[in-house]
Amino acid sequence: MGHRTPLYDAHLAAGGKMVDFGGWDMPIHYGSQLEEHHAVRQHAGAFDVSHMTVVDVQGGDARAYLRHLLANDIDKVKAGRAIYTCMLNERGGVVDDLIVYKGDNDYRLVVNCATREKDLDWMENQAGGFAVDIHERPDLAMIAVQGPEARAILEKVLCEAGAKAVAGLPFFGFEYVGEWLIARTGYTGEDGAEIILPGIKAEDLWQRLVDAGVRP
Missing domain, CATH: 3.30.1360.120 (Probable tRNA modification gtpase trme; domain 1)
Structure with missing residues (x-):
């Protein structure tokens, strides 16, 4: 089941x-x-x-963290807008595609279910050095x-x-x-x-x- x-x-x-x-x-x-x-x-x-x-990303370095993590620059969209993009690995390859909803000082990401563990592990792995809180929302x-x-x-x-x-x-x-x-x-x-x-x-x-x- x-x-x-x-x-x-x-x-x-x-x-x-x-x-x-x-x-x-x-x-x-x-x-x-x-x-x-x-x-x-x-x-x-x-x-x-x-x-x-669904993953909420918050913290003082949330913006910098997502600019590091994603293929598209989240600064290209205003708060209250979403962007379709990809998470990239260190070689520029695609980890997964996702939608990011950009708030005033927070972000909500929606990634695929079949790659959940891999995606969350990668997001946590890339968070080192950033003041960021990554919170899954089951x-x-x-x-x-x-x-x-x-x-x-x-x-x-x-x-x-x-x-x-x-x-x-x-x-x-x-x-x-x-x-x-x-x-x-x-x-x-x-x-x-x-x-x-x-x-x-x-x-x-x-x-x-x-x-x-x-x-x-």
Whole structure:
């Protein structure tokens, strides 16, 4: 048995075909991959990406540390924006790809689950000499809502502050609403948002999305 996200029971209830993915029990489809593809291209679909590894980086040298660690210069983006980049090894080879969300004095990284241990070991290994705190966040879940109708549905489903954030976000922008990070990012090529939230709140949001017509 692999690791399970907070939405494991919801996947089973929706008829998800569960498979091993990087050590996690994840749904590969809910009956028809073709119909799910069209839902995301034409309407809106919800993805459980809670298996991804969320890491908060803080401290006086966080900026300098990430400029050392990453291929792209985080100084090229303003606070409240995200950047897609890679961690590099000492030869300039790729350790992993990731998204970095840049706050005022802190950063949130989302890296891949299958390379979690390698990534965290590399990040800790490169932290020597930097005043930096690297803190994994297994308490958080992550839901991606993608498709041409995704943001309009989220505006109806989320609280007033969350709806306002979704409506006003530029591409690759993000905003904290309480403990929730709402970002206009994603990997589908469609518009939408990714929401990082406390794991105990994930199933409620998932159900509200499904009730609003978003397809798992």
